[in-house]
Amino acid sequence: SERMWSCITDFFTYETTKSVVVKSWTIGIINRVVQLLIITYFIGWVFLTEKAYQIRDTAIESSVMTKVKGFGIYNNKVMDVADYVTPTQGASVFCIITKLITTENQVQGYCPDSEKRKFLCTDDRNCTKHINKPASYGIATGRCVPFNAMIKTCEIKGWCPAEIDTINTPMMETENFTIFIKNSIRFPTFNYTKGNFLPNITKKYISECNFDMVNNTYCPIFRVGDVVRYAQQNFTNLAEHGGVIGIKIGWMCDLDKSDDHCNPSYSFTRLDAMSQNNTVSPGYNFRFAKYFKMENGTDYRTLVKAYAIRFDVLVNGNAGKFNMIPTLINMVAAFTSVGVGTVLCDIILLNFLKGAEQYKAKKFEELPWNVLCLLYYQKKQSPDSLKTVFLITITGSAELLGKLYL
Numbered sequence: 122s123e124r125m126w127s128c129i130t131d132f133f134t135y136e137t138t139k140s141v142v143v144k145s146w147t148i149g150i151i152n153r154v155v156q157l158l159i160i161t162y163f164i165g166w167v168f169l170t171e172k173a174y175q176i177r178d179t180a181i182e183s184s185v186m187t188k189v190k191g192f193g194i195y196n197n198k199v200m201d202v203a204d205y206v207t208p209t210q211g212a213s214v215f216c217i218i219t220k221l222i223t224t225e226n227q228v229q230g231y232c233p234d235s236e237k238r239k240f241l242c243t244d245d246r247n248c249t250k251h252i253n254k255p256a257s258y259g260i261a262t263g264r265c266v267p268f269n270a271m272i273k274t275c276e277i278k279g280w281c282p283a284e285i286d287t288i289n290t291p292m293m294e295t296e297n298f299t300i301f302i303k304n305s306i307r308f309p310t311f312n313y314t315k316g317n318f319l320p321n322i323t324k325k326y327i328s329e330c331n332f333d334m335v336n337n338t339y340c341p342i343f344r345v346g347d348v349v350r351y352a353q354q355n356f357t358n359l360a361e362h363g364g365v366i367g368i369k370i371g372w373m374c375d376l377d378k379s380d381d382h383c384n385p386s387y388s389f390t391r392l393d394a395m396s397q398n399n400t401v402s403p404g405y406n407f408r409f410a411k412y413f414k415m416e417n418g419t420d421y422r423t424l425v426k427a428y429a430i431r432f433d434v435l436v437n438g439n440a441g442k443f444n445m446i447p448t449l450i451n452m453v454a455a456f457t458s459v460g461v462g463t464v465l466c467d468i469i470l471l472n473f474l475k476g477a478e479q480y481k482a483k484k485f486e487e488l489p490w491n492v493l494c495l496l497y498y499q500k501k502q503s504p505d506s507l508k509t510v511f512l513i514t515i516t517g518s519a520e521l522l523g524k525l526y527l
């Protein structure tokens with residue numbers, strides 16, 4: 122039991138490090154400069170720039186409503202929103218159709234395929250290899266039929282007549298259409314809500330403003346032509362082939378500041394960047410059909426191939442607010458890091474300064490095994506004492522190492 126008691130008294134002890142004060146200008150200045158650098162880094166970057174005293178909410182909740190306005194003229198017909206915007210719900214992703222290829226009065230039946238390069242033929246033998254396989258606009262029957270007075274193509278079974286890719290010019294008025302965006306956001310951690318209609322926006326201003334990067338940075342109405350230009354795209358080219366443009370709304374909020382510092386910032390990019398320089402599949406297009414019934418009950422349809430500019434409204438953001446826990450954690454990290462300077466100073470002190478040997482002896486006198494360890498290394502391994510001293514300096518691991526080697 123005496124042994125156990127000594128065990129207990131051994132446990133309840135406190136060890137403190139013995140300090141050696143070195144009065145040297147060189148090492149003194151290095152020490153203070155290193156400490157100053159570390160403190161500057163923590164105050165300037167970690168606390169002021171990165172705002173490490175705040176907790177952040179990055180799980181932004183958002184809703185987006187959009188509305189397009191404007192009239193265009195296409196094939197001598199006036200086009201309104203219901204004609205050129207799809208889908209019509211006014212969601213965050215919508216398309217403005219800029220070019221149409223329509224094929225009217227299609228019915229189920231047999232007709233020549235309109236893809237002339239691949240399905241051109243002179244008699245049925247050219248078409249037998251396609252029999253019952255998908256052709257361009259239907260399923261091939263294996264027969265060769267006249268396409269017009271000049272040429273013949275393979276026959277298909279499907280919606281007839283087959284679509285003919287005509288050359289149309291895009292609806293240029295699209296450039297002057299406007300997109301109105303209503304965006305509400307919420308940061309759930311702080312239960313903070315805000316919208317992109319800032320309190321200082323009046324009804325009169327909204328009725329006449331257009332967003333621009335300089336004077337009307339908070340106007341929620343965007344001219345299509347401006348959006349395309351801000352995304353560094355050529356409007357004619359985009360309208361011709363179609364494409365996807367991203368309208369990004371960023372909310373970076375510091376909730377320690379007043380409410381009018383939490384504002385949206387808009388930016389624009391082309392999202393389908395790979396289709397720009399791609400000759401195989403440039404741009405963006407899709408097909409849809411409108412179905413009708415004849416009096417005798419047969420279905421017929423109008424097929425539309427639409428080239429469109431798709432707009433994706435993307436909302437992102439985060440908010441920060443002062444909180445005790447991150448402040449404490451980062452302050453502790455800052456104070457601890459100031460101690461990192463001693464590692465550097467120790468290396469210099471024990472190796473490069475005049476009288477390094479004496480300092481070594483002074484520093485390690487209370488831990489004889491440490492000195493032994495040092496000597497052991499210097500004799501046996503290599504004269505590379507810098508490495509050794511660095512090992513010793515990280516006292517904890519050095520202790521372990523020392524015990525292992527002795």
Ligand SMILES: *[C@@H]1O[C@H](CO)[C@@H](O)[C@H](O)[C@H]1NC(C)=O
Nearest residue numbers: 292293294295296297298346
């Ligand atoms: C767009 O509007 C401007 C000014 O109202 C007009 O000068 C221009 O011709 C319009 N552009 C198109 C393509 O209609």
